[in-house]
Amino acid sequence: xxxxxxxxxxxxxxxxxxxxxxxxxxxxxxxxxxxxxxxxxxxxxxxxxxxxxxxxxxxxxxxxxxxxxxxxxxxxxxxxxxxxxxxxxxxxxxxxxxxxxxxxxxxxxxxxxxxxxxxxxxxxxxxxxxxxxxxxxxxxxxxxxxxxxxxxxxxxxxxxxxxxxxxxxxxxxxxxxxxxxxxxxxxxxxxxxxxxxxxxxxxxxxxxxxxxxxxxxxxxxxxxxxxxxxxxxxxxxxxxxxxxxxxxxxxxxxxxxxxxxxxxxxxxxxxxxxxxxxxx
Numbered sequence: 001x002x003x004x005x006x007x008x009x010x011x012x013x014x015x016x017x018x019x020x021x022x023x024x025x026x027x028x029x030x031x032x033x034x035x036x037x038x039x040x041x042x043x044x045x046x047x048x049x050x051x052x053x054x055x056x057x058x059x060x061x062x063x064x065x066x067x068x069x070x071x072x073x074x075x076x077x078x079x080x081x082x083x084x085x086x087x088x089x090x091x092x093x094x095x096x097x098x099x100x101x102x103x104x105x106x107x108x109x110x111x112x113x114x115x116x117x118x119x120x121x122x123x124x125x126x127x128x129x130x131x132x133x134x135x136x137x138x139x140x141x142x143x144x145x146x147x148x149x150x151x152x153x154x155x156x157x158x159x160x161x162x163x164x165x166x167x168x169x170x171x172x173x174x175x176x177x178x179x180x181x182x183x184x185x186x187x188x189x190x191x192x193x194x195x196x197x198x199x200x201x202x203x204x205x206x207x208x209x210x211x212x213x214x215x216x217x218x219x220x221x222x223x224x225x226x227x228x229x230x231x232x233x234x235x236x237x238x239x240x241x242x243x244x245x246x247x248x249x250x251x252x253x254x255x256x257x258x259x260x261x262x263x264x265x266x267x268x269x270x271x272x273x274x275x276x277x278x279x280x
Contacts, residue, residue, distance in 0.1 A: 024191040024232050025241060026214040032223040032243055041240035041264065050089050050265045055242050058257045061100070063091035070109075083111045089265065093258045099251065101258035105139035105153075107266060134158045139262045141255055149251075151179040153259050155186065155266070177217065177259050184224065186215040186263075191232045210236075215263060217256060224248055227260040229267040237271040240264060 037056060044052030049063030070085030086108045093101040111133045139153040154176055161169040175186035191212035214228035224245050231239035242260055244253055 024212060026189045026191050026212045026216070026226065026228045027193070028189060028216050028226045028243060029218075029223040032216070032226060032245060035247065036225070036243040036245050039242045039244070041242055043240075050091050051268070053093075053261050053264055056244065056257075057095040058093055058254075058261070060091050060261065061094045063089065065089040078115070080114045081112070085109045091261070091265075093254070093261055095250075095254055095257070097250065099143055099254055101254050102142045102145055103139055103258050103262055105137065105262050105266070107135070107137045109133075109135045129162050131161050132158070133161075137262075137266055139259070141258045141262075143251055143254060149179070151177055151255050151259070153177050153262060155263075175215065177255075179255075182219065184217050184219045186217055189214055189216045189226065213267075214241075215260075217259070224252075225256045225260060227263055229264050230271060237268045240268070 039055040042054045044054070046052060046063070046065070049065050050060065052063075053060050066088045068085055068087040070083065072081065072083040074081045086106065088104075088106045090102075090104045093103065111131065113131045114128055135155075135157050137153075137155040141151040141153060143149050154174070156175070157171065157173045159169050159171050173188070175188075177184040177186065210230070210232065212228055212232040213230040214226055216226040217224045222245075225248075226243045228241040230237050231241075233239060242257075244256065248256065
């Protein structure tokens with residue numbers, strides 16, 4: 001199953017980066033660059049929980065992480081196969097005030113294929129050549145356990161591809177942070193502009209030297225914050241950066257910080273192989 005953050009890149013080729021290449025940050029709006037506090041993210045070890053993420057005034061002070069569950073099912077004639085996996089975690093993010101954000105998150109992945117019935121000599125009856133892969137990540141964020149101020153983070157993707165690679169992959173991706181009538185959009189951003197269908201040469205270049213990757217959070221056209229979960233340098237997912245607009249009120253900043261922490265945990269675990277994926 002393709003992770004949200006690695007559909008276009010081969011992370012294992014990072015060693016091919018030129019030693020002198022200077023890391024470049026994700027491309028975010030000029031207004032955010034001009035009016036944001038920029039923080040390098042630090043992470044501590046984890047035991048029975050998530051990484052102890054820290055940046056600015058924010059830090060994970062408690063966490064839990066469940067085991068990844070899942071499996072693969074197929075029918076008797078193996079004409080249909082479905083795999084799935086699920087993982088849950090929770091954490092408490094605090095700042096230097098008396099407020100804390102309580103976060104409960106779940107990540108689900110599914111892969112499905114219908115290869116049909118093989119009757120010999122390369123002949124197959126029924127089925128199709130498609131593989132459908134879907135992922136959904138959700139997180140509930142409450143300030144001081146106040147359920148009237150709960151925010152919902154949702155990141156989802158669907159990929160439909162050919163089992164034999166004959167057709168281009170069709171992809172859909174959505175990511176939002178919402179509360180009541182408020183809706184903040186998470187836009188994937190990189191350290192370089194990418195076209196939807198890069199040429200073979202461009203795709204090979206991306207594999208050899210992946211750009212930085214992250215999300216920019218915007219509401220009604222205003223950029224509120226951004227998180228870079230993968231660096232364009234040799235450090236990759238082990239070097240992360242966050243930008244927070246100074247104009248946001250303290251409680252909204254805490255919500256945004258909690259959402260970005262959840263994204264860091266999700267994406268870095270996938271990049272570093274810490275989460276199992278469903279495979280058809």
